[in-house]
Amino acid sequence: MQGARRWVARSPMTRLPLRARLTALYATLFAGTTAVVLAVAYGVLSRHLHRTLPDPVADPILDRVVLQLVLVLLGTTLLAVVLGWVAARRALRPIEDVTAAARRVSDDRLDERLALDGPHDEVRELADTFDAMLDRLAEGIGAQRRFVANASHELRTPLTAIRTEVDVTLTDPDASREELRAMGESVLAGADELDDLLEALLVLARSQRGVARHGPVDLTDAARRAVADAPACPSLTISVHPRTDGVVARGDAALLRRVAANLVDNAVRYNADGGLVRIETARGRHEGRDWATLRVVNTGPRVPPEDVARISEPFERLGRHGSGSGLGLSIVRAAVEAHGGTTRIEAPATGGLDVTVSLPA
Numbered sequence: 084m085q086g087a088r089r090w091v092a093r094s095p096m097t098r099l100p101l102r103a104r105l106t107a108l109y110a111t112l113f114a115g116t117t118a119v120v121l122a123v124a125y126g127v128l129s130r131h132l133h134r135t136l137p138d139p140v141a142d143p144i145l146d147r148v149v150l151q152l153v154l155v156l157l158g159t160t161l162l163a164v165v166l167g168w169v170a171a172r173r174a175l176r177p178i179e180d181v182t183a184a185a186r187r188v189s190d191d192r193l194d195e196r197l198a199l200d201g202p203h204d205e206v207r208e209l210a211d212t213f214d215a216m217l218d219r220l221a222e223g224i225g226a227q228r229r230f231v232a233n234a235s236h237e238l239r240t241p242l243t244a245i246r247t248e249v250d251v252t253l254t255d256p257d258a259s260r261e262e263l264r265a266m267g268e269s270v271l272a273g274a275d276e277l278d279d280l281l282e283a284l285l286v287l288a289r290s291q292r293g294v295a296r297h298g299p300v301d302l303t304d305a306a307r308r309a310v311a312d313a314p315a316c317p318s319l320t321i322s323v324h325p326r327t328d329g330v331v332a333r334g335d336a337a338l339l340r341r342v343a344a345n346l347v348d349n350a351v352r353y354n355a356d357g358g359l360v361r362i363e364t365a366r367g368r369h370e371g372r373d374w375a376t377l378r379v380v381n382t383g384p385r386v387p388p389e390d391v392a393r394i395s396e397p398f399e400r401l402g403r404h405g406s407g408s409g410l411g412l413s414i415v416r417a418a419v420e421a422h423g424g425t426t427r428i429e430a431p432a433t434g435g436l437d438v439t440v441s442l443p444a
Contacts, residue, residue, distance in 0.1 A: 102171045109167030114160040121152045177206040181213050193221035238277065245273040300339045302330045302377045302442075303364045308340060309347040310362070318356045321347075326365040332375040332442035334422040339442070342418050343377060345411040346438055350381035354435070358382035366444055373444035374424075380437045386430035394428060394436075415440065 099107075128148060132141040180197055188195050196217060197210040252258050252266040303325045310321050332339060350360045363378040386394065395412040415438070416426045424442040431437055 105171035106167040110163040113163035117159045241273040241276045300336045305340045305343040306362045309344040321360040323362045330364040338418045346379040349411045354383040374441045375444040376441045378439040381435045383435040385434040
């Protein structure tokens with residue numbers, strides 16, 4: 084068997100272009116079918132002649148018939164080769180279009196599409212799949228470019244502040260000790276901001292890679308930890324309400340705890356004085372699967388409904404004031420999707436956000 088596979092792999096036919104192989108296949112099938120038909124016709128004619136004529140008379144007739152049938156077979160085989168070559172070219176033309184489009188596609192030409200017309204056959208499906216792949220590729224590269232541009236801007240802001248503070252202080256030859264100390268504190272604050280931003284970027288990248296570790300994670304416990312670690316804000320009322328017992332999801336404990344922490348942190352940072360943060364956990368069943376849900380509702384500035392889809396994009400704050408990096412909800416969405424879950428974000432008319440993540444229980 085292995086020897087046969089090696090022979091097929093090394094067969095001269097496999098070295099020919101696909102068009103030549105299709106032509107050979109068409110011609111072989113047509114010639115074989117014609118040869119069978121001619122052989123049957125010769126057999127019927129031979130029996131008929133030998134029944135009705137003496138052998139000395141029938142044999143010369145059959146010899147001439149054989150010669151004519153061979154000529155017919157050769158002619159039809161030649162015609163089959165020509166028609167097979169034309170048919171193969173027509174059949175492979177859409178594939179050639181796909182190949183040419185693939186060669187033209189680059190980072191700067193992602194708008195190339197085949198938009199192939201014709202019947203919904205395998206070639207049309209290939210072309211549609213290629214167009215869909217280009218759509219996803221263009222969307223992914225566009226998102227990467229926006230992310231890199233936004234990340235560069237976010238990183239440049241604290242660096243610019245640090246450099247400005249250092250330049251102003253060092254160019255003053257009479258700078259006092261207090262001014263130098265203030266400069267050092269400003270640089271330290273900028274470094275902390277950079278450290279937080281880089282950590283958020285690393286967590287986002289880790290979330291988008293997928294989940295390497297799986298284990299039980301108590302979402303109620305994760306929510307309570309997030310509340311304990313949330314920024315201090317005495318004017319806010321923060322409460323955790325387990326609606327059912329045993330709200331346990333399965334996944335990476337560190338990532339899912341980061342999901343809870345980011346949701347609570349976002350609800351605290353973008354809130355109003357005297358506002359509320361309500362956290363609910365529950366376990367339910369939907370579409371034949373058990374789900375663990377974590378819901379965080381907060382008061383705060385009103386978010387226009389048309390901007391809800393943008394709020395989970397990296398560095399998107401929608402003009403809201405806060406000291407966060409703008410990556411909180413992006414990390415939440417990426418981590419939840421990596422676990423096979425879903426994120427639903429709603430903007431109540433009264434203000435604030437209502438965020439619900441559903442994870443496999």
